[in-house]
Amino acid sequence: MSRIELHRRQVQRGMVIIDEYLSKDPLTVPRMEDLARASGASQYHFHRIFLAQTGESPHEYFNARRLQIALSSLLSNKEQKLIDLALWLGYESHASFTTAFSKRFGLAPRQAVLDLDAAARLIEAPKKLVRTKKIEIEHDVSNERAFNFYYRSQRGVTDGQFFAHENVVQQIGDFLNANGNEVLVPTGAFPKSPQGMNDQMVDGHFGAFSFADIDQNWSEQVQRFEEGRWLKFPHIGEFQYLHQTWNRAYQFVLSHSGFELRDEWPIEVYFQSPKNYQPTEKSAEVWLPIK
Template identity: 25%
Template sequence: MLESFNDVIEYIENHLLDEIHKQEIEKISGYSDYHFKRVFMFLTGLSLNEYIRKRKLSLATQDLIAGQKVTEVAFNYGYNSSDGFSNAFQEWSGVRPSEISMTTNQYFFPKLEFSYTLKGGISMEFRIEMKEAFNIIGVTKRIALQFEGENEEIINLAQSITQEQREAMHSVGNLYPHQVINASFNFDGRDSDKDGSLEHMIGFLSTNIMGREDLVQIHVAKQLWAVFPITGSFPQSLQDTWARIFSEWLPASSYELVEAPEISFSNYNDPPHARYSEIWIAIQKK
């Protein structure tokens, strides 16, 4: 997998001054647009568009230092106006493009290269299940991606749930695990230049439909899921498993991601050092 990811990086590098086509990325990588961008984001901590934007601004820096005009550089790197380019450049570097030749600090964002790291043979427990269609009913908030530690935005979202909402969700939660779940979906990086973010949902799984305006309902179609049971220190074991799914399990498996909510839950009655959790990701055969 990583070889094909490096081929995509090379394609991007050769077309930073041209239009980059998602169909070509799919062809080179051998993966769907969604799978590639989701795995790319998890492996690098960047959305694909953010990576492309930073590479363009890095090369634009060299062009500006070489004496090219701001308007010319802005046009070359696909900006509709010099103002738009100037704002993006200042946000990235901290200085206006017209000032770059006068500062002693230069800004550089290197080309990525994916490489394998050999790790000790630590087994991963998982099962493949076909699940019937279901609904997720709960509350949502768009949050920034965070790969380590407890996410304060998720904590704030959980604390915002009223008792009435909680009781309503409990009343319709008629599917396993019969408790609060976390679901993530609508990952950016497909249309956004900004830092990675996603829609996070706290709710219950249900076959029912709820018409409350203060609760969101997401329908998930019947499909195949990879389920990863985890017991260990929370939240570290959960986050470590997320990382291993994307960096180890997916590259070695015969499956690819399907665009669907990624689901997890934890049993908070267990002690933090030995807490049971599960991660569900929707998949299909490559």
């Protein structure tokens, strides 16, 4: 196992534990020493690799997930009292909850209740989240001409991973073989961000895109992506840790005022097969649509 794979596995364990804490009792904050011990690392090392792999410290990740729960709760029950929600999530007061919520989402909880459409857009993808600390990550900016994405859908994410079933790989392979690998690029797309490491209600789309129109009967679902700019982030090695690259990519965008996301599905493009990949080479790229 390479060092990067070991670090990703340790971070993955920490992220799963944080989500388990939140699902059981949002009032209980996991201790750094417990996260580090469960991940097989020292506290200093775990904090360092968690930040490097996700773009957030464990504490920042915990707070971000806790505020995602608050946003989802407001959308599902706009009649609930904000002070009750704040106390349930472990905030000392209505004011401290409002400050944290506003800093994260760019609008106050009361505004989210009054404008449910705006709040729902924040669930779809973190397009308007506020962040001040700048982080760096390898990336590229390119302009791509319009393309069509031919796709099927699968619901649910497990331990942060979409498309964990091998039949998805087989289905994409069948599509490529039937229509010519030279004109199709295997791809996944995600209209909404998962609300946690295990979200069985979120949809992911898998298939392939092509710059040319193709006559195919693999799928009746086609999404047109217009010409535009994309931020591209490479992912090296195992596919099960792609969500860590996604997290880091979004944290990069949030910390750089020069980039603004546009209303388009973010996608991931595959360069190797999960069944047969080179662990030290680029296996995928995360593409974020920017204006």
